[in-house]
Amino acid sequence: MNPAQVVHDGAVLAPLQFGGDLIGLAIAFLVLAIVAAIAGASGVAGLSMTIAKWLVIIFVVLAVVSFVL
Structure with missing residues (x-):
């Protein structure tokens, strides 16, 4: 069992995690936008x-949802 997982009444609960893919993609699109604007x-x-x-x-x-839940 992953240390981030919690067992509650026999159910294993894991926090919502996406591995930072969304923020990485946002940075990539931001860089693309800056390069395209310069071009x-x-x-x-x-x-x-x-x-x-x-x-x-x-x-x-x-x-926010993952912090609240």
């Missing part, structure tokens, strides 16, 4: 920034 591709930059923003929002919501 003059405003459409790609805007789309990449929107994707990065939503990934950060999803990350924060899942982090």
